[in-house]
Amino acid sequence: MKRPHYLFSSGRLRRQHNTLCLERTTGERLPDDAPDDEGLPSAEADGARSPFPVEAVDSLYLFGEIDINSKLVTFLGQQGIPTFFYDYYGNYTATLFPREGQLSGRLRVDQARHYLSGKRRLVLARAFVEAALFNIERVIKYYQPRLVGEEQAAVQATLVELKKDREALPLTVDIHTLMAVEGRIRDRYYRLWPHFLGPEVAARFPFNKRERRPPSNELNALISFGNSLCYSTVLRQIYRTALDPTIAYLHEPGDRRFSLALDLAEVFKPLLVDRMIFRLLKTGELNPKHFEKYLGGCYLTEAGRKIVVSHWDERLSQTVQHRTMNKKVSYERLMRHECYKLVRHLCDPVGDLYQGFHMWW
Amino acid sequence: MTILNPRIGGMLVGYYRLCPRKAWLSMRGLWMEQESDAVALGRLLDDHSYDRDEKHLTIDAEAPDGTELVGKVDRTNLKNGVLHETKKGRACEDSHRWQVRFYLWLLYLNGVTRSNGHPFTGQLDYPLLRRTEPVTLDAEHITELATTVSAIRAIADQETPPPRLGKRSFCTKCAFEELCYG
Ligand code: SF4
Numbered sequence: 179m180k181r182p183h184y185l186f187s188s189g190r191l192r193r194q195h196n197t198l199c200l201e202r203t204t205g206e207r208l209p210d211d212a213p214d215d216e217g218l219p220s221a222e223a224d225g226a227r228s229p230f231p232v233e234a235v236d237s238l239y240l241f242g243e244i245d246i247n248s249k250l251v252t253f254l255g256q257q258g259i260p261t262f263f264y265d266y267y268g269n270y271t272a273t274l275f276p277r278e279g280q281l282s283g284r285l286r287v288d289q290a291r292h293y294l295s296g297k298r299r300l301v302l303a304r305a306f307v308e309a310a311l312f313n314i315e316r317v318i319k320y321y322q323p324r325l326v327g328e329e330q331a332a333v334q335a336t337l338v339e340l341k342k343d344r345e346a347l348p349l350t351v352d353i354h355t356l357m358a359v360e361g362r363i364r365d366r367y368y369r370l371w372p373h374f375l376g377p378e379v380a381a382r383f384p385f386n387k388r389e390r391r392p393p394s395n396e397l398n399a400l401i402s403f404g405n406s407l408c409y410s411t412v413l414r415q416i417y418r419t420a421l422d423p424t425i426a427y428l429h430e431p432g433d434r435r436f437s438l439a440l441d442l443a444e445v446f447k448p449l450l451v452d453r454m455i456f457r458l459l460k461t462g463e464l465n466p467k468h469f470e471k472y473l474g475g476c477y478l479t480e481a482g483r484k485i486v487v488s489h490w491d492e493r494l495s496q497t498v499q500h501r502t503m504n505k506k507v508s509y510e511r512l513m514r515h516e517c518y519k520l521v522r523h524l525c526d527p528v529g530d531l532y533q534g535f536h537m538w539w
Numbered sequence: 540m541t542i543l544n545p546r547i548g549g550m551l552v553g554y555y556r557l558c559p560r561k562a563w564l565s566m567r568g569l570w571m572e573q574e575s576d577a578v579a580l581g582r583l584l585d586d587h588s589y590d591r592d593e594k595h596l597t598i599d600a601e602a603p604d605g606t607e608l609v610g611k612v613d614r615t616n617l618k619n620g621v622l623h624e625t626k627k628g629r630a631c632e633d634s635h636r637w638q639v640r641f642y643l644w645l646l647y648l649n650g651v652t653r654s655n656g657h658p659f660t661g662q663l664d665y666p667l668l669r670r671t672e673p674v675t676l677d678a679e680h681i682t683e684l685a686t687t688v689s690a691i692r693a694i695a696d697q698e699t700p701p702p703r704l705g706k707r708s709f710c711t712k713c714a715f716e717e718l719c720y721g
Contacts, residue, residue, distance in 0.1 A: 282568030420569055502720050504707075515721035521569065522718070526699040 180236035182414070184487050186480060188220060188242035193253040194229060200244075202226040207243040209266045209472070220245055235259050237414045241268070241483060260417055262410045267392075267477045268399075270406035273413065273436070282420035288524040289425045296352065302427040302523070302532060304347055306444050307360050309534020311344055313448040314367050316537045321374045321456075329373040336366050353428070360428075364388065367448075371397070379459050382466060392475025397455070399469060399476045403483065404451035405443065407490050412446065413439040415513040419521065442516050445534045450509060454489055463489070501538060545695045546607045547688055549641045553634035555691050559701040561715055563694050569718065596622075600648040602688045610642040620653035622646075625664045630712060635663050636674050637687075643676040644684050 185191070189202040203221035220243045238254070238261040254261055254274065261274040292298040315337070322333050343363050350356040368388055372380035385397040393399040413436050416423045426437035434440060458464040468482030478486065497506040507515070516535050523532035545566060555562040598610040614623040624639050639661035646652075646659050653659060661674035694701060703710070703719050710716050 280570065284567045285569065500721075503716070507721075515717060518718045518721045525567070529699060529702075 180234060182237045182239060182411075182491065183230065183235050184239040184241065184491070185244065186241045186484060188244065190223070190245040191238075191240075191250060192247065193250050197229045197231050198235065198250075198253075199227055199229040202228070207266055211473075232257050232259070237261065237410075239410070239487070240264065241480070241487075258417075260414050264406075267472065267475070268403055268483050270410065273410070275417065275436075280418065280420040285420050285521065285524060286422045286425070289422055292524060292527070293425050293427060293431075298527065299427050300350070300353065300356065301527070302520075303353055303356055303441075304350065305532050305534050306428045306441050307356060307363075308344075308347055309536060310360070310444040310448065311340065311347075311363055312534075312536045313445065314363065315340060317374075317448045317452055318367070318370060320453075325373055332373060333370060336370055339366055356428070374456055375459060383459060392473070393477070395476050396466065396469045399478055400455050400458075400464070400486070401451070403478055403486060404455055404490070405447060407487070408443045408447055408451050409434075409439050411494065411510060412442045412513050412516075415510070416442070416517055418514065419517045421517055421521065442513065442520075445516065446509075446513060449537050450490075450493060454486070454493060458485065458489060498539060545692060546609050547602075547691055548608070549610050549612075549638040551691060552641045552684070552687055553631070553638040555687060555694075556634045556637045557631055558704045558709075558713070559690075559694055560703060560719070561713065562691060563697065563700045564715060564718065566691075566695055598642065598645040598649065600645040602648070603685050604689050604692070606688050606692050608641075608645055608648070608688065610645045612642050620657065620659045622659055622661045623664055624661065625666065627665070627667060629665060629668070629670075632663075636672075637684075639663060639674040640676050640680050641684060643674070644681060647676065647681070 185200060187200065187202050188205070188207050189200050191198060191200050193199075201223050202225075204224045205221035207220075232253075235257070237259055240261065241264045243266075251274065255276040258276045260276060262270060263272040263274070265271045292302060318333060318337060318340075322330070322337075325333055340363060343359055343366075346359050347356070350359060365387075368385070371385050375383065375385075383396045385395065388401065389395075389398050390402055393402045413423060416436070416439055421438060423436035423438045424431055426441045428444065429437040429440040431437050463485055464482060468479050468485065469476055470479050471477075494510040495508050497508045498512075499505075500507045512535060519530075519532050519535075522530040551562055551565065554565055596610075596612040596615040598612065600608045600610075602608055612622050613625050615621075616623065622639060622642050624635065624642070626635050629635075643659055643661050651659070658676065661676075663672040663674060665671065710719060713719075
């Protein structure tokens with residue numbers, strides 16, 4: 179079965195007949211803002227080669243410093259393998275996206291039509307926020323029974339506020355006000371995180387507010403990294419459908435090049451990213467030594483990233499019993515289904531209204 | 540939004556006979572086939588099973604209602620006057636038959652016969668099962684095909700897809716299942 183491949187080492191990735199091969203190099207990767215660079219190969223090869231069959235590769239994640247050439251780009255394109263690049267700090271920086279495989283001009287026209295009509299756009303944008311809210315409430319209710327006293331009261335109060343936010347959703351008249359409600363929801367939710375983490379972990383990883391550029395502390399670093407994994411996973415699913423990833427509804431097409439992935443990732447983040455973070459911190463798999471400070475920001479170390487990535491990858495292949503299809507599907511496959519639901523909505527917004535994925539367990 | 544002058548092919552006719560929704564979705568370019576192992580195997584069979592024979596005859600025609608028709612025949616044995624269509628298994632047998640009848644109809648519409656004046660015949664090949672099945676075209680089929688093509692043309696103009704078939708036992712075997720129910 180095809181799986182994503184994550185490369186942490188540095189070196190040269192090349193095509194070798196019909197396989198891919200990483201030729202490792204010696205030397206550390208330098209920060210991407212370090213002065214360099216003459217465009218020369220990054221370092222001497224150390225002789226270690228790891229070939230891997232292209233048939234097994236669904237997508238590539240390059241966390242090390244990797245040299246590539248145009249032959250490889252062509253090959254990855256032919257094989258339909260999207261490739262995600264990360265910088266020295268673990269920030270997602272770019273995607274090499276194969277020329278479209280699945281194409282439907284008509285669907286793209288429908289997608290654009292739903293973007294251009296304020297009303298239609300709002301219907302979809304609201305559905306994303308609504309589902310994200312539902313899943314956030316689900317996470318909160320999962321942790322609620324374990325809390326006592328003041329913490330329990332805080333969670334109760336937040337749930338009441340979230341209920342008001344939910345009631346505000348249908349009243350939003352444009353994307354701007356919808357975004358404001360969305361921001362409010364996230365703020366309330368993040369304020370509960372120290373309670374979910376418990377006093378011990380919360381003391382080691384203080385968290386007061388979400389700060390992205392750069393992430394100001396460990397939790398922000400984790401959220402940023404986790405969200406970028408979620409984004410790229412959704413993106414590689416979109417890529418397998420005829421949807422155009424550049425046309426989005428909640429986010430503006432300019433927010434990122436593939437903003438549809440941002441829209442859909444909203445729905446999955448609480449379940450997949452946030453719960454992963456709680457888990458990794460509470461079990462102590464991640465601890466303060468997995469983080470480093472650079473230039474006023476906080477980032478995961480390479481060892482930390484490896485832990486997160488392997489946990490993420492494992493989580494994606496976990497399965498749940500699907501309610502209408504009557505079979506088990508993986509979390510990753512649920513993301514694909516989300517794309518199909520969107521396709522159905524775009525074809526028939528009345529008969530097949532999109533409802534974002536709701537955690538049903 | 541309508542699809543002007545859709546060109547209707549044999550596979551689409553087969554799809555329509557199974558499920559109009561499937562035909563509509565595939566006319567929109569919403570293909571599901573790409574990843575399905577079954578389809579990949581089908582393609583492989585088509586490419587490699589009968590290497591020495593003649594292959595891939597393309598036939599154009601116009602239906603009585605003016606619809607443009609196009610047929611891409613797997614393999615044609617001109618000497619014996621037989622059109623062959625290769626399939627993996629007999630799961631959608633009836634739709635396979637209609638696909639071959641459609642090709643025979645295209646020849647009929649073009650007035651093409653064998654040198655002795657007899658019409659071509661068809662044959663379904665199931666190399667994995669080591670079986671073949673003859674297919675012929677009679678007057679009733681011709682009427683039915685004309686009706687089917689008009690019906691496909693009508694759904695091509697439809698803004699929204701035809702409803703799901705709702706026969707779960709059938710849909711679970713369909714490559715479009717996740718697009719319909721996922
Ligand atoms: S899954 Fe069922 S409804 Fe959907 S296209 Fe296939 S046969 Fe038709």
